[in-house]
Amino acid sequence: MRLRISFKLAILLALVGALAAGLTGFYAYEASRKLQLNSARTELLTSTQMLARRITLMQGEITRNLQMLTRHPVALATLLYGRTSDADQVATLFDGVMTANPAYLQVRLISADGHGMERVRLDRIGSLAVRLVGDDLQEKGHFPYVADALRLPLGGTWLSRISINHETGTYAGLDQPLLQLAMPVMDDQGLARGVVVINVDLNGLFGLLAADLxxxxxxxxxxxxxxxxxxxxxxxxxxxxxxxxxxxxxxxxxxxxxxxxxxxxxxxxxxxxxxxxxxxxxxxxxxxxxxxxxxxxxxxxxxxxxxxxLARSDEVGSAIVRIVLGLCALSAALAVVVSRAVSRPINAVTEAARRFETGEPAGELPVDRQDEIGSLARSFQKMQTRIAQQLLDLKDKQDQLEHLSHHDTLTDLPNRRLFSDRLAQALAYARRHGEEVTVLFLDLDDFKRINDEFGHEAGDLLLQGLARRLQAQMREVDTVARLGGDEFVVLLGTPAHPVHAGQIAEKLMALIGEPVDSPMGLLQVGVSVGISQYPRDGETADQIMANADRAMYAAKKVAGSSYRFAAEASVRGEGA
Structure with missing residues (x-):
């Protein structure tokens, strides 16, 4: 009878082990496929969002190039006076822009007079920017990138439909996907004297954007x-x-x-x-x-x-099959050994149950036996403790990664990503409640001198010291962030009158102007501050930041260690 029970128990244990291994392997394979699909979807979404962000940045870069070209005095001089020397300087500017941007197929300066005559034109021939002159220059006044762009305000950008280029006389990018951007060139009276047009190779542009995918x-x-x-x-x-x-x-x-x-x-x-x-x-x-x-x-x-x-899941599946087969064989071997050791405590439990049923003393149960069952229980307890500790460690690492993703590694201030989120929230709240939002853009003056004279370690110590000062002096409701390099930005947590904002800017200039003690000696820099306020200086976060940046450059251009409001910089025509 005992041999029969041991045999049945061995068969049962072997079947249970095989079933458990098979089910575990099946669900592990299914979980692996789901995790792989979820991971792929997440990576695709992240990459797509990154690509969209790059498109936005690329469009902004093209717009900034157009602003630089249209606001350069020599562009207006070429349109007004037609001097060859001015046109040559414009061509040099165009050549530099096309060299720095391989996706630019063509850059042109077109006059509002003469039926839209091209004054300066550079086409990309192969890898070179080639200037066209004489009879190659054409009248383009009937094209929308001239007619529509001339009606735009100062700094306005005309963006074409993305289409195949069939324009006659276009040597660069003919019959290729094309995107055109244009911006008017204004005189001092606000009259559009011409336009600057940039033709962008769509395939080349997206080839550059997707190069890292x-x-x-x-x-x-x-x-x-x-x-x-x-x-x-x-x-x-x-x-x-x-x-x-x-x-x-x-x-x-x-x-x-x-x-x-x-x-x-x-x-x-x-x-x-x-x-x-x-x-x-x-x-x-x-x-x-x-x-x-x-x-x-x-x-x-x-x-x-x-x-x-799913290629990786298939590899995992093959490994799982091998593991399951191995576990089944091991279960069969162990079942024979374990069945005899297990049958004894089972018989003891059965006897205890029988004795309990008859009202007799149950006697001692084999709960403290030093056999496989006890070992299994202790091993499980250890495993549970270890897994709990690993989960705690994983949570700590996730918290650290979350902090690093939102803070600057050098100064531990909020980084651009966290600042953008808080600015977006502040603007949303301000729109609902009709309040103002104030942003101060700070750029250190003469910071390069610190790096050149004392080394980058001194520059890092200076940035850390200034970051601590800013964090200590501003209120908890304010956000002080480092955008990178020697650029900081402050988001005021409560509405501020322009006078109050100017007082805060002066306080920040005085605070940053104080020397920072370091092993290399006293380190001292100034700061230029640009102030932009919603809704006066923009409706979106990008507009607010761009105007604050422009106001900061206006302050830096006029005098070091000063501040400018975005509205003031706009009135004076100052900017980066």
């Missing part, structure tokens, strides 16, 4: 109506240029909401293959732009083949 990623771009502009299959792009519409929402129906005003990202897990297209994981987000011709928005997406995403 993994090779398995597939890039999609559509205008606000859904027309495909960039697609892994080039034959699907710019269908409207060939007399047919190729829409992104036709290939990805879930993206329809993005073309009707939805701002939330769309994540797609398409497990079924379409003709010519394998199963994919994709992420799409809308990107607002100031271009009515593109319906004021673009839709950007990144996709990845599902087979590539």
């Amino acid at each position: 993994p090779g398995s990623y597939q890039l999609y771009l559509a205008n606000g109506a859904g027309d495909v502009l960039i697609h892994p299959d080039a034959t699907q792009t710019f269908g409207f240029d060939r007399g047919r519409r190729v829409l992104l929402q036709s290939e990805f129906p879930d993206t329809v909401s993005l073309f009707t005003g939805q701002a939330a990202p769309v994540l797609i897990d398409r497990s079924e293959a379409l003709p010519g297209r394998p199963p994919q994981v994709a992420a799409f987000i809308p990107q607002s732009i100031e271009s009515p011709d593109n319906d004021n928005r673009l839709v950007i997406g990144l996709a990845q083949p599902l087979s590539f995403v």
Whole structure:
């Protein structure tokens, strides 16, 4: 009888071990697939958001280049007087801009007079910027990038529809995807004397933006109506240029909401293959732009083949199968050994239950036996304790990473990301309650001298000392952040009258102007402060920051260790 019980118990333990190993392996494989898919979706969404941010930054950079070119005195002089020497200087400026920006196909200075005659024109021929002169210069007054741009205010930017370039006489980028931006050149009376036009190679632009993405990623771009502009299959792009519409929402129906005003990202897990297209994981987000011709928005997406995403899961699955088979064999071997040792305490428990049923003393139970059961219990307890400690350690590391992602590593002040979040929250609150928001942009004067004379270690010590002063002196409701380098920014937590804001700026200048003691001696710098206030100086966070930055440069240009309001800088025409 005992042998029979031991045999049955061995079979039962072996089956239980095999079943447990099989179920664990199955659910581990399923969990691995889900985790891999979730990770892929998260990475795709993060990469898509990063790409959209790069597009915004690139558009801003082009706009800043246009501002620099249109506000340069020699551009206006060329339009007014037509001197060859002025035109040569403009051509040199254009050449420098095109050299620094490989995606620029063409930069032109076009006069408002003479039916929009091109005064200075540089085309990209290969890798070189080539200036066209004489009969190669054409009249462009009938093109919207001239006619519409001349009607814009100072600093206004005209943005074309993204389309195939069919403009006659355009040697650079002919029959290629093109984006055009233009800005008027104003005289002192505010009259538009001409425009500066930049033609951007769309493929080259997105090639630069997507250069750091993994090779398995597939890039999609559509205008606000859904027309495909960039697609892994080039034959699907710019269908409207060939007399047919190729829409992104036709290939990805879930993206329809993005073309009707939805701002939330769309994540797609398409497990079924379409003709010519394998199963994919994709992420799409809308990107607002100031271009009515593109319906004021673009839709950007990144996709990845599902087979590539799940390749690692398949490797994990093969490993799990081997582990399960090994565990089954081990369970069968151990079941024979364990069954005999387990049968004894089982019999003791059975006897105790029988004795309890009859009202007899139960006797001692084998709860403290030093056998496999006791060892298993102790091992489980140790494992539980260890896992709990590991979870605590993981939580601490996550908290540290969260802190690092929102704070500057040198000064421990909030970084640009955290500051942007707080500024956005402050603006949202101000819009609801009709209040003001004040931002002070600080840039240290003569900081380069500290690095040059005393070394970068001294510069770091100076930045740390100034950061501690700012943090100690400002209120808890205020936000002091370091944007990078020697740039700091302060967001006042309560509305401030311009007079009060100026007093705060003076207080900050005095505070920063005090020497910082260091092993290299006393370190001292000045600071230039730009002040921008919502809603007077802008409606959005980007406008507020840009105007504060411009006011700071106005202060730095006029005199070191001073401050300027954005409105004052705008009236005087001062800026970066």
